[in-house]
Structures are given as structure tokens and as C-alpha cells.
Amino acid sequence: MIDRRFFLKSSGLALVSGALVPNVFVKMANASTTKGRKVLVAIFQRGAVDGLNVVVPYAEQAYYAARPSIAVPRDRVVDLDGFFGFHPSLQSLAPYFKDKSLAVVHAVGSPDASRSHFDAQDFMECGTPGVKSTDDGFLSRAVMADKNAATPLRAVSFTSSLPRILSGPANAVNMTDISRFGVRGPESPAFAAMYGGAFEAVKILKSADPAKLQPENGAAYANNPLANSLKQIAQLIKSNVGLEVAFTDVSGWDTHAGEGGAEGQLANNLRNFSEAIAVFIRDLGSRMSDVVLVTMSEFGRTVHENGNRGTDHGHANVMLSAGGGVKGGKVYGTWPGLAENRLYENRDLAVTTDFRDIFAELIAKQLSVASMKSVFPNYEPKWRGVMA
Amino acid sequence: MKRLLALTSALLLLSASSDRLTERQRAQHALDRLGFGARPGDVERVMQVGVDKWVDQQLHPERIGDRAVDSRLAQYETLTMSSHQIFEQFEKPIIERRQAKKNNEERMEIPREQRPQRLVMELSAQRLIRATESERQLNEVMADFWMNHFNVFAPKGLDRVFVTEYERDVIRPRMWGRFEDLLMATAKSPAMLFYLDNARSRSGAINENYAREIMELHTLGVDGGYTQKDVTELARVFTGWSIARPKEGDGFKFRPFVHDRGAKSVLGVRFAAGGGIEEGERMIHFLAHHPSTAHHIAYKLCQRLIADEPPPSAVDRVAKTFLATNGDLRLTVKAVIDSPEFWDPKYYRAKVKSPFEYTVSAIRAVGGQLDDPIPVARQLQQMGEGLYLSQPPTGYSDTAKAWNNSGGLMARLNFAVALVENKMPGVHSNVTALVPQDRDALDTLALKLTGGELSAETRKTIAERNPSVEAMAGLILGSPEFQRQ
Numbered sequence: 001m002i003d004r005r006f007f008l009k010s011s012g013l014a015l016v017s018g019a020l021v022p023n024v025f026v027k028m029a030n031a032s033t034t035k036g037r038k039v040l041v042a043i044f045q046r047g048a049v050d051g052l053n054v055v056v057p058y059a060e061q062a063y064y065a066a067r068p069s070i071a072v073p074r075d076r077v078v079d080l081d082g083f084f085g086f087h088p089s090l091q092s093l094a095p096y097f098k099d100k101s102l103a104v105v106h107a108v109g110s111p112d113a114s115r116s117h118f119d120a121q122d123f124m125e126c127g128t129p130g131v132k133s134t135d136d137g138f139l140s141r142a143v144m145a146d147k148n149a150a151t152p153l154r155a156v157s158f159t160s161s162l163p164r165i166l167s168g169p170a171n172a173v174n175m176t177d178i179s180r181f182g183v184r185g186p187e188s189p190a191f192a193a194m195y196g197g198a199f200e201a202v203k204i205l206k207s208a209d210p211a212k213l214q215p216e217n218g219a220a221y222a223n224n225p226l227a228n229s230l231k232q233i234a235q236l237i238k239s240n241v242g243l244e245v246a247f248t249d250v251s252g253w254d255t256h257a258g259e260g261g262a263e264g265q266l267a268n269n270l271r272n273f274s275e276a277i278a279v280f281i282r283d284l285g286s287r288m289s290d291v292v293l294v295t296m297s298e299f300g301r302t303v304h305e306n307g308n309r310g311t312d313h314g315h316a317n318v319m320l321s322a323g324g325g326v327k328g329g330k331v332y333g334t335w336p337g338l339a340e341n342r343l344y345e346n347r348d349l350a351v352t353t354d355f356r357d358i359f360a361e362l363i364a365k366q367l368s369v370a371s372m373k374s375v376f377p378n379y380e381p382k383w384r385g386v387m388a
Numbered sequence: 389m390k391r392l393l394a395l396t397s398a399l400l401l402l403s404a405s406s407d408r409l410t411e412r413q414r415a416q417h418a419l420d421r422l423g424f425g426a427r428p429g430d431v432e433r434v435m436q437v438g439v440d441k442w443v444d445q446q447l448h449p450e451r452i453g454d455r456a457v458d459s460r461l462a463q464y465e466t467l468t469m470s471s472h473q474i475f476e477q478f479e480k481p482i483i484e485r486r487q488a489k490k491n492n493e494e495r496m497e498i499p500r501e502q503r504p505q506r507l508v509m510e511l512s513a514q515r516l517i518r519a520t521e522s523e524r525q526l527n528e529v530m531a532d533f534w535m536n537h538f539n540v541f542a543p544k545g546l547d548r549v550f551v552t553e554y555e556r557d558v559i560r561p562r563m564w565g566r567f568e569d570l571l572m573a574t575a576k577s578p579a580m581l582f583y584l585d586n587a588r589s590r591s592g593a594i595n596e597n598y599a600r601e602i603m604e605l606h607t608l609g610v611d612g613g614y615t616q617k618d619v620t621e622l623a624r625v626f627t628g629w630s631i632a633r634p635k636e637g638d639g640f641k642f643r644p645f646v647h648d649r650g651a652k653s654v655l656g657v658r659f660a661a662g663g664g665i666e667e668g669e670r671m672i673h674f675l676a677h678h679p680s681t682a683h684h685i686a687y688k689l690c691q692r693l694i695a696d697e698p699p700p701s702a703v704d705r706v707a708k709t710f711l712a713t714n715g716d717l718r719l720t721v722k723a724v725i726d727s728p729e730f731w732d733p734k735y736y737r738a739k740v741k742s743p744f745e746y747t748v749s750a751i752r753a754v755g756g757q758l759d760d761p762i763p764v765a766r767q768l769q770q771m772g773e774g775l776y777l778s779q780p781p782t783g784y785s786d787t788a789k790a791w792n793n794s795g796g797l798m799a800r801l802n803f804a805v806a807l808v809e810n811k812m813p814g815v816h817s818n819v820t821a822l823v824p825q826d827r828d829a830l831d832t833l834a835l836k837l838t839g840g841e842l843s844a845e846t847r848k849t850i851a852e853r854n855p856s857v858e859a860m861a862g863l864i865l866g867s868p869e870f871q872r873q
Contacts, residue, residue: 046780115619116600116610118782160772162793174795180770181794183801183866185809190863191801193849198794251779256585256597307593308585313600345616 037148038290038324039237040366041246042139042165043226044125045273045297047254048117050311051318052303052349053266054090055104055331059083062338066304069261070311076262080104084331088262089270092278093320100329101281101288102322103386105358107333109299109351115313117254120298125165127356127376136168138359139245142375143170146367151242152200158229158248166247173201178232179211204242210235219283226250227276234283237291244367253297257308281322289324292366292387296355302347303338315348319358325365325388332386353384361387409733414439416839417736420873421693422446422725423525425749428822428836446526447722449564457522464510471553471578472638478504479549504548511542511552512765512775519748520758530563530721531555532744533692534570536783538606540579542776547583551776554579567685567715568676571606575672576640578631584781587630589623591648599623601781602675609687612680618655624648625659625667682710685720688786693724695735696787702729737841737872740788743771745873746800750807750865751815753837754822760814767812771799804865808858819861829857837864 053070057063058077077085078094084106086094096102112129114120123129127138143155155172157163166172175181182202183191192199213235221227229248236243252269259266277295281288300317316336322328334352336342344350360372360381365388372381409417415434419426422443434442445452461467466474481498488495500506519528535555542551558577562570574580581587586598599622603614628647632638642665652659652667657674659667675681686706690698702724709723710716724730741749747764750756758764768774772795778784785791806812808819823832830851834842842864850863864870 115616116604117780118604119610159795160770161790161796167789174793175798176770176795180802181798183798183805185805185862187805187853187855187859187863187866190849190853190855191866194846194866194868195797198797201794202798254597256595257588306595307590308588308595310585310595312596 037154037242037244038366038368039243039246039292040139040142040362041230041233041291041293042248043277043293043295044121044163044165044247044249045253045295046117046121046249046251047297048120048299048301048313049253049297049317050255050259050266050301051106051297051316052300053259053261054087054270055080055106055318056085056087057083057106057335057338058085060338062303062340066338067261068305069309070259070264070305072262081331083335087267087270089267090274092274093322096278096281096322097329101324101326102320103326103328103330103332105319105321105332105353105384105386107316107336107349107351108319108353108355108358109316110355111351113315113345115299115315117298117313122164124296124298124355125163127359128378137163137165138356138375139165139247140168140170140172142363142367142369143172143245144168145369145371145374146244148244151204152197153204153236153241154244156233156236156243156246158232158246163247163249166245170245171197172245172247173198176229178205178235181205208239208241210239210241213238215279215283217282217285219279221279221283222272222275224272224276226273227279230276230280231283234280237284237287255301255310256306256312257310259305259310277320277322288322292321292323292326292362294321294358294362295319300349303343303349304347315344316351317349319355321358321362321386327386327388332384354379354382357381357384358386361385406733409731409736411435411439412839413733413736414731415442417731418443419525420737420749421730421739422529424519424528424745425752425873426839427752428755430752431839443725446524447718447725449524449527452524452527454522454524457518460517460521461514464513466507466510466552467514467556469552470638471550472634474507474549474552475634478502478507479546507548507552508542508776509762509765511555512768513761515744515775516748516761516764517758519744520751520756520761526721527563529692531560533689534559534563536778536786537688538570538574538580539778539781539783540583540776541779544583547579550577550579550582553577564718565716566676567681567710567717567720568673570717571602571676572669572672574606575602575626575629575668578639581629581631581640586626589627589629590646591624591627594620594623594627594648596620596623599626605781607675607684608678608680609684612678612684614655621652621654622671624650624652625654625671628665629668676715677711679707679711682707682715686710686724689721689724690729692786693721694727694730695738696789699729702727737869739873740791740871741873742784742786742791743768743773743796743800744775746771746871747803749873750804750870751817753865753870754808754817754819754861756807756815756817758815763813764815767799767803771796771803800871801866804870805862808862808865820857822861823857829860833857833861833864837861838867838869842867842869 053072056072056077058074064071072087076088078091079085080097110124110129112123125137126134128134155166155170157166157172157174159174160176162174221231233246255266296319297317300314301311302314306312336350336352356376356379363369415431418439419430485495522528540547540551540554542548554577558573562573584598584601585595589595596619600619604610608614628643630641630643632641644664649662651661654671686703687698690702690706694702705727706723710720713719751758773784810816822836823829834840846867850860
């Protein structure tokens with residue numbers, strides 16, 4: 001049986017032991033080690049981010065043939081492994097790939113063929129592609145399956161409503177601003193009596209006061225929704241309020257027109273995205289040994305650009321994962337290639353890794369969940385080795 | 389005496405038989421579902437007119453006077469502007485400023501009232517004032533419904549210029565006519581053409597976005613029976629459906645030179661080569677009358693008006709009416725309200741209010757005055773329902789799942805508390821005036837604010853606080869019972 005302590009010894013600490021500390025993790029003299037729980041942070045890029053322009057298969061001629069105006073030029077790509085390279089906007093994450101704390105999974109996605117944003121997001125968040133009757137989210141089920149006692153702030157979503165992925169019995173709370181999570185005025189106890197649960201979280205936040213924590217290690221968050229969410233997730237992690245799963249999402253990826261290549265719409269969004277994550281990792285410093293961050297999107301986009309220098313809805317996509325225990329510095333997944341006869345339905349990158357395989361590993365390690373039966377019903381995850 | 393009154397009202401509640409709503413409950417239900425909740429005295433007024441008669445009046449909003457609202461809205465000048473005027477006043481200065489910056493010329497800051505943010509603010513103000521003050525309550529419920537069904541995201545580029553005309557001239561005038569006319573008007577609206585990229589879709593360089601969403605969201609529904617091939621073919625049909633440039637007179641323009649003139653086949657409808665605009669018009673007609681569309685529209689209307697999981701019997705009946713009347717929206721909505729399911733006690737207070745419904749019903753319930761809607765519009769953003777700000781084409785959801793979350797709850801509770809303390813900017817009310825001297829405050833407020841539907845448990849929680857009248861009202865407006873309708 002896999003349990004947390006095993007991984008602390010063999011993986012998490014590797015990140016902080018002397019010789020392997022990358023200079024991007026600045027150790028503060030008074031940084032305390034994280035007490036308590038490991039954390040999984042998931043970021044959903046809603047709208048189907050164009051994975052082929054995020055992690056570019058620059059060594060494939062077919063990529064350039066398919067995207068005459070929006071391909072990222074070879075000399076603009078940040079090389080990862082001689083075949084793939086980051087979009088230049090992901091510059092700030094490149095050091096983490098190089099120091100092996102960040103991994104990439106490509107050609108990953110859902111077996112379901114839907115190209116409807118809303119269906120595909122639902123299927124992904126429920127963890128049961130193709131099944132519409134699932135009411136709850138797989139992260140909620142994962143939290144329920146972990147061995148820790150329930151605490152009010154173990155599952156938090158930084159969104160203005162509760163996303164499907166965290167809907168369910170785990171009683172996740174959602175907020176966009178920690179300091180505003182609560183009711184002003186003297187009648188708060190009455191509302192607590194009426195509503196219970198959420199107010200337990202309010203009490204804990206009041207006494208822990210995470211909002212007072214400043215970013216560390218020279219981290220400076222930009223002023224955009226994702227950075228704001230990650231900043232606050234970091235505050236929750238540092239204040240030891242019992243957080244296990246954090247979620248946030250970011251929109252603006254549905255680039256049907258004017259997507260741009262090395263520069264442009266997607267490039268700008270990716271820059272904010274990349275920098276927010278890089279700053280988060282920097283802020284947490286040595287605490288990252290207990291944290292794994294992962295990105296996801298409902299599907300990818302067409303290999304070929306469309307008539308408006310954009311891309312339409314596709315199939316397979318890319319996921320990034322960074323943190324303690326991640327065996328980074330590698331692009332995982334079997335690359336199907338972009339030859340016409342290897343495309344899904346003659347238009348999209350084919351899926352060769354089910355997204356549930358990746359999440360199963362992350363959930364097993366971070367939440368010490370022994371069996372994925374309840375998390376991903378009717379599915380046997382395959383071990384991909386992204387986590388140590 | 390007070391205790392006797394309390395007991396009496398409690399008994400009145402209990403005496404409602406479980407298989408029929410009382411007349412008072414029917415009035416409350418009508419005001420809640422077909423409007424934005426009761427103002428003080430509304431339930432009595434509706435009972436006096438007769439619930440069925442009131443419903444019939446609401447189904448003909450054109451016969452209900454709205455002058456008071458019109459004069460309230462006169463101060464929001466952008467509401468009556470054309471897209472062209474809006475472009476000249478709000479978009480052009482930005483373009484000129486950008487150009488000037490490139491040429492390294494100095495330019496003054498654009499004054500606040502000329503910034504495009506004003507457009508969405510005034511539109512939001514309009515919606516809030518109408519929902520709070522108009523007697524055409526069902527009309528406002530339907531405006532909210534259709535603006536979500538045919539959602540447009542104002543902050544997307546030029547959509548902020550187009551959306552004023554979109555709501556005023558495309559959606560609102562067609563809500564009670566035929567669905568096909570409404571659908572056609574949205575298909576040809578600059579707002580939709582821009583939002584879902586069809587304006588840029590050209591022969592040999594098609595953009596699928598609109599073709600997919602018109603089938604998935606606007607008509608057939610995601611399981612309505614279309615394939616990826618149909619999406620691509622329909623996108624070809626709509627090539628050339630574009631937006632006229634300012635010189636060309638604004639509005640819709642069909643561009644024959646970018647229209648794909650090849651042969652096509654969509655959902656079994658075949659087009660020989662050489663076609664033009666009539667292909668898209670034919671497909672709109674086809675989609676508007678498709679049985680899947682009837683079912684999809686019926687489902688959404690029943691979800692909105694009856695229950696999150698609408699009873700299939702009602703949906704089927706309403707879908708039949710839609711088809712039989714050629715998509716007559718007035719008769720279709722009437723079919724929902726006429727259905728026994730609409731008045732079934734099982735669905736009484738079974739829905740959770742959206743943030744928009746919540747804030748407006750709270751203001752109405754306390755007889756509040758909406759002096760300046762803009763701060764309330766900002767609150768709606770906090771609650772997760774910023775008007776005109778839904779980025780995905782689905783618009784805002786109409787089910788409890790979307791709104792039953794802790795973050796939104798906190799925002800609502802803070803709103804309720806601020807409202808009753810007169811600390812909500814832009815709104816003022818006099819809660820104390822709601823309770824006559826000799827009456828029990830809790831009983832009176834429970835009756836006036838929730839139609840007497842406050843549970844014993846909530847009453848107990850409130851009574852234990854020994855609150856002032858304001859605090860009591862705040863607690864009731866924040867109670868789980870007031871979140872429902």
C-alpha cells in the first residue's frame with residue numbers, strides 16, 4: 001500500500017536536499033516546512049487551449065505545413081528535448097523543465113469524441129467521459145477517498161461558482177477573495193446556524209488569517225485573475241488550514257480567429273498563464289515539495305489552421321505538471337505524429353494517453369488514495385510514471 | 389394576542405392542502421416565477437385581480453403601461469443609440485488614440501463618460517431597473533431568458549458596440565412572436581456574427597464556431613442529432629453572412645464573393661451548387677421548426693419556469709405546442725404556465741434564485757428604491773452573474789447547481805445585510821415601515837418577505853438573536869427560504 005510517508009522520503013525531500021536544489025528555489029532561512037497535508041492544485045484552461053502551440057512539435061514538418069500563419073517558428077521555440085519546445089511565452093517555466101520538477105504530457109485527453117466545450121468540460125470534470133448521468137466531480141470523489149479526516153477547507157475552488165470537478169460530497173468551498181469570504185456584521189453567527197458547513201470554513205480562515213501572508217522568495221504576482229487565485233492558494237497552503245485540493249480556471253483559450261503564433265492573442269494569454277504558475281512555484285519555495293500543480297483543458301484544437309488564422313475544436317491536448325515528486329524534464333505520452341493518416345477523424349491530434357491516467361497518479365500520491373475505483377468508476381488507469 | 393396571531397398564521401400555512409396550492413400561494417408562485425418576486429402588497433393585488441387574469445395580462449406586456457420605467461431610463465443616453473452612433477462616440481476615439489500613440493502624438497485621456505465601460509453599465513442599469521420597477525414582469529423574465537439563450541459576451545472586441553442594439557432591437561421586440569424570426573434576427577445580428585466569428589468565415593477558410601453553437605445551443609440541443617459533418621457543412625452554408633462596414637451602412641451584409649458556392653448537405657437538406665443567402669435562410673427555417681428544437685426550447689422554458697429537472701410530461705406538451713403553433717413563443721410560454729405541472733405544489737418554491745433574481749427580489753421585497761443600479765450591477769459580478777459578462781455562449785445556468793455554492797452565498801448574505809441597513813450604495817429602503825406598531829415583527833416580516841414560508845427552525849434561529857427589525861429583515865433575506873422561489 002502506498003502511503004504518504006514513503007513518498008516524502010523518496011521524492012519530496014529530493015527537491016530540497018543540497019545538491020539538487022535548483023537556484024530557482026530560493027530557500028528562506030525561516031521558511032517552515034509544511035505541516036500536514038500534501039496538496040494537489042489543478043488549473044483548468046477553459047475553452048480548449050491550443051496544445052500544439054503550447055508545447056510545439058517543432059521537429060515535425062507537418063506542423064509547419066498545417067499552420068502557415070500561426071505556427072511558432074523554430075527559432076522562437078524554447079527547446080525542451082530536441083523534438084518539442086515551449087511556446088516562447090512559457091519562458092518562465094522552462095527552468096523547471098530543465099531542473100526536472102516540471103513534466104509535460106502530450107497527446108493526452110478524453111476518449112470521448114465530443115467537441116462541445118460544455119459536454120467535454122463536464123465529461124472531464126466528472127471523470128466519466130461519455131456518461132452524462134454523473135453528478136459529482138472526480139476531485140470531490142478523490143477527496144472523499146483519501147484517508148484524512150474531513151476538514152472544512154480541504155477542497156477549495158477559486159472560482160465564482162463551484163465547478164463540476166469539485167461538486168459532490170466533499171463539501172468544497174469556493175471563493176474569489178479570501179478576505180471577503182464571510183459575512184460582515186454581528187449577525188454572522190445566525191447565518192452560521194442556518195448554513196453550517198461554509199461557516200466552519202469562515203471560522204478557520206478568520207483565525208488563520210491567510211490574507212496577511214506576503215509572497216516570499218522575491219515572488220511578485222501580476223494583477224490578473226489566475227495570478228490572484230494562485231497567490232491565495234499559496235496563502236492557504238502556507239497557513240496550514242488543511243487544504244488538500246485547490247482548483248481554479250482561466251478562460252480565453254477558444255482561439256477560433258486571430259490566434260497568432262509566437263506573438264498575438266494566444267501568446268499573451270500564455271505569458272500571463274506561465275508567469276502566474278512560475279511565481280506561485282517561487283512563492284512556495286521549499287513547500288513545493290508537498291505540492292503538485294497540474295493543468296488541463298477539455299480538448300485540443302485542430303492541427304490545421306482555419307480560414308481566420310485560428311483553430312477549431314480538436315481532440316488531444318497537452319498537460320503540464322510541476323512539484324514535489326514529479327519526474328520532470330520529460331515529455332510523456334506516445335506521440336502519434338501529425339501525418340494525415342495519424343490524425344483523429346482526419347483533423348485532430350490523436351489521444352494516446354487518457355487524462356485519467358495522469359490524474360490517477362497525482363491523486364494516488366498527493367491524496368494517498370489507494371484505489372481509483374470510486375474516483376474513476378469503470379476505468380483502469382494505466383501507470384505512466386509521471387510521479388516518482 | 390401576539391402569540392395568537394403567530395399561531396393563526398402558522399395554522400394558515402398548515403391548512404394548505406398538499407395537492408393544491410392555496411390562492412395566496414398561487415399568487416406568490418406567479419409573482420416569483422413569472423416575475424421577480426412580490427413587492428409589499430403585490431400578493432394581495434394579484435389575488436384581487438385574480439391570478440389567472442394577472443397571468444394573462446403578463447402574457448401581453450404590450451398592453452401594460454411602462455411610462456414610469458421609460459422616464460427612469462431616459463438618463464442613460466446610450467440605451468437609445470444605434471451601433472453606428474456608439475461606434476463613433478466610444479470606439480473611434482480609442483482607435484484614434486491608438487493611432488496617435490503610434491505616431492507619438494500627444495492625446496488627452498478619454499473622459500470617463502466616453503469610455504466603453506459605460507455601455508455595459510448602462511445596459512445593466514436598464515435591466516435592473518426594468519426587473520425591479522416594471523409592471524411587465526414576465527417580459528423581464530423572458531428578456532433574461534432569451535439574452536442567456538442567445539448569449540453574447542459584451543467585452544469581446546466590437547461586441548461592446550453591438551450589444552445595446554442587440555438587446556433593444558433584435559431580442560426584445562421578438563420575444564413574443566415566432567421563434568424563427570427571433571432566430572433569424574440573431575443570425576443576422578452584428579453582435580452574434582462577431583461573437584461567434586461567423587463574420588470572418590469565408591469560402592475555403594471557414595470558421596465552425598457559429599454553425600456548431602446555433603445547433604448545439606440555439607436550436608437542436610447537444611443531443612439533437614447533428615454530426616461533426618453537419619457542423620462543417622452548415623459553416624459552409626453561413627459563409628458570407630457578415631457585418632456591414634460603417635461606410636456600407638451598418639448591420640447585416642451578405643458578401644456573395646466569400647460565400648462557398650459548392651454543393652452542400654446539412655442534416656439531410658441538400659443544396660445544389662451556385663446557392664447564395666437563401667441557403668442560410670432555409671437552414672434557419674429548417675432548424676427553427678425541427679422537433680429537436682421544439683424539445684430543446686420546451687425543455688429550457690420548463691426548466692426556467694417549473695423545475696431544474698423539468699417533468700417530461702410538461703416538456704412534451706410544450707414541445708407539441710411549439711410545433712403546432714409554428715414556434716409561437718407567446719403560446720408556447722402560455723402552454724408552460726397552463727400546464728398542471730406549473731401549479732403543482734411539488735414544484736412550489738422548488739427553484740433556487742439566480743443572483744439576478746435574488747438581488748432584485750430582495751429589493752422588491754422590502755419595497756426598496758433603486759436610485760443607482762450600478763453598484764448593484766457590480767454586486768452581481770461578485771455573485772457570479774455579471775450581466776452581459778458570460779463568456780461562454782451557454783449564458784448563465786438556470787439551475788440550483790450553478791448557484792448553490794459558498795462563495796456566491798457569502799456575497800448574497802453580505803448584500804442582504806447591507807440592503808436592510810441602508811448601506812448598499814444606490815438602494816434605499818425603510819424596513820421598519822414594513823412592520824405596523826401593533827404587530828409581531830417576525831410574523832409580519834416572514835409573511836411579507838417570504839409569503840409566510842419561513843421554517844420553524846429559521847424562525848427559532850432568528851428569534852434567539854433578539855434582533856432589531858432591520859437585522860431581522862436581513863436574516864430573513866439571507867435565509868435559505870428566501871433563496872428559493
